[in-house]
Amino acid sequence: MTKPLIGVLALQGGVAEHLAALERSGADARPVRRPEELAAVHGIVVPGGESTTMTRLLDTFELYEPLRERLAAGLPAYGSCAGMIMLSGEVLDEGRKPPAVRPLGALDIVVRRNAFGRQVDSFETDLDFAGIPDGPVHAVFIRAPWVEKVGADVEVLATVPDDPDNTGRNEAAGRMVQQGPVLATSFHPELVGGDERVHRYFVKIVQARLNTAAQA
Template structure:
């Protein structure tokens, strides 16, 4: 199994370290040619508007959108959640996304949340995080906090508003890897 990690900005090395801890081969995605042979994709946190501009500039937006919409298992965290949810981006999670929904940098926080499929609460790290205000019926809500949807799944796409790669807990990445298999 080989997982590609979008390497334009954001928490790239943290996702790479988490996946390597799980003995998974990773490759960094900067150009369309880097997409060859990947079995899954991670869209890390960062700044979604900047990431989308860099995707277009690096000629990655169209080939990524085609792969994701064709069913490539994809895990988006924070800005990755926004990119996978916004209609002008990949538009894979049907719902309403609120960018920076948890406030500015000063409002960043950690919170224990219950995630469907995990046997114990997950320590979620929120940094200028988006959230899903609502989703269509075909989206499975995996976690909420204060009526904000912070983890969801639809078909081959998993999204979290938080940064599991900034913890020592591999369970969200393991959930994604099960989707890849």
């Protein structure tokens, strides 16, 4: 069985943390900064960071179109926080013209940037996930987006619990969503040391695609 090679888009954000979590989850992990590195991987992680900056850097490193094309062709992908924004189909960005973020269109979702507030509004909570066993996952939200709308083919795997502090988070906030081989969370599982269940879930997606291709 071929061991999956999973890239982490290494333009900004928690690249080292994602690489380490993927290695502990049974994958070979490599940073991706150039189109030829992207061409070699079986899956890609788009980490957190700042989505407007990430949009500019994808163009600077000539990665935007190659990444968009590979995603359209079925490349498995996982995006955390800003990565969710980049993988989305539409970003609500307070009416900026031109839009500050150019999403890649891999997920049929509409997201709102910085929906939980500023850095000081970051928080942590425990979430139950469909498809992830062994109890709740501890989730770290930092200037996180939330999902305003999902398409018919998108599966919602987790939502933030009812808002005890009455801060106005809607029931869509903080989702973990999946559409085919593309997964996204509005939180940062790479920051929770010792719990790689989200990364293992993604590695299984990539491995399943590899196994199917090998049998074809």
